[in-house]
Amino acid sequence: MNATHAEAGAGNSAPAISLRNIKVTFGGGAKAVEAIDRIDFDVADGEFITLIGHSGCGKSTLLRVIADIIQPTRGSVRVFGQSPDVARRKRAFSMVFQQSVLMPWATVLENVRLPFKVGPKAIRASGTSMDALDALRLVDLDGFADAKPTALSGGMRQRVAIARALVTRPRILLMDEPFGALDELVRDALNVELLKIWRQSDMTVVFVTHSLQEAVFLSQRVVVLSRRPSQVEGILEIDLPTKRTLGLKDDSRIGTEAARLRALLDAG
């Protein structure tokens, strides 16, 4: 157990991310789609928080707003007190997508090293990042450094994507259904690995999933979004120990917590 995370639960440090009155509308006129509206919450430093909601409710949109991929139509986003584009240029966060998004022409190691090859020179040379091989070791793939991504299974590719995200030692890890395309056994194994990596760091994780069980198993808090234009339906504290093992997956407490989530989801 890590001191940072214990504090985070108490919420007494400055937030890693703060979202105020966020609204995102796609397009204009009669065809405008209001994806999210009046989103208001904070993510504590060092916290593992999960966004959950019905399909198409705007979870990815919210994550993209934090990652400075899209600008909100209204409202303010702060990442460690700074605007998302400043945070992005400082590499305050990394992002992992549902697809592994690897360069098929490059080796696994070259893919993990991509963050050192591109982006602002000053930040690349800042020396805060870890060695690419160490990042691969974190996800148990150090034996595959010279392999091409196409030679790997889906689960392994996603671990490469996680290594690429971790290699810069981001303070925040944004994950958009990273295990959504994997089968259940692989997903469970990666859940445990992710939690281990999170526990050993001071990292804040914002995770998006469709799976109630996954949300409960991973998170300290779960943000339930309502249907479109989605708002925060409720935020649930997950009452489970910080150290979680695979055995907990089948524990009845997971089901109990998942039922609470489902009730909130159905209310939205």
Added chain:
Amino acid sequence: MASLLTLWQLICAGFAIPEYLVPSPIRVVGAFREDWALLISNSVPTITEAFFGFLIGNAIAISVAIWFVYNKIFEEMYYPVAILIKTIPIVAIAPVLKIILGNGIEPKIAVAALICFFPTLVNAVRGFRAVNPNLMELMHVLSASRTEVFRFVRFYGALPYVFSAFKISVTMCVLGAIVGEWIGANKGIGYILLQSMYDFDTPRLFATILTASLIAIGGFTIVSALEKIVISWDPGESI
């Protein structure tokens, strides 16, 4: 293939088709054996013209494609011009190029280059644009510059498209060189084609046609081999 040749031989013999119309395969092989030195020595200028035409035409096409990808306005302005040039038959442009460039190797290279230009331009523009949107998002999160996006993503993403274009243009540029030679040359495969026609030497004419297609097949084989070496991943697979 063998059965087609046998059929061809049988028809020529069975219907007593005069040799000056369609020679039998045996006669074509005979002409090959007789004239091989002539055919080889005249292949050299044609291959040279086609080779430089291929290089120049594709280099210009790829440069223009890069320019288009980064300047949407220029693309809108000049794409129609490229299409316009494409619609003018190459045999109509060739004499113009001869007047401008003279009697040497240059107009032949120019015709070969011109014929390569369009397929590569179209494919390269499509290739540079056909980047995985997820990869673009990742590059954005990494704050990559436009040049970095090009070097690390667009370049590789376009390679499969560019190689499809190369495979088309490598055979086209042989055709271009031959058309260039027709307009005025005293050597080359195009020249031998015309001479054989004037001499009513159909066996040699057929042997020359065969030589031309062998050159094209050779070029295609080389480009395909290069493609296999360069593109070691499966471009169809999205990961």
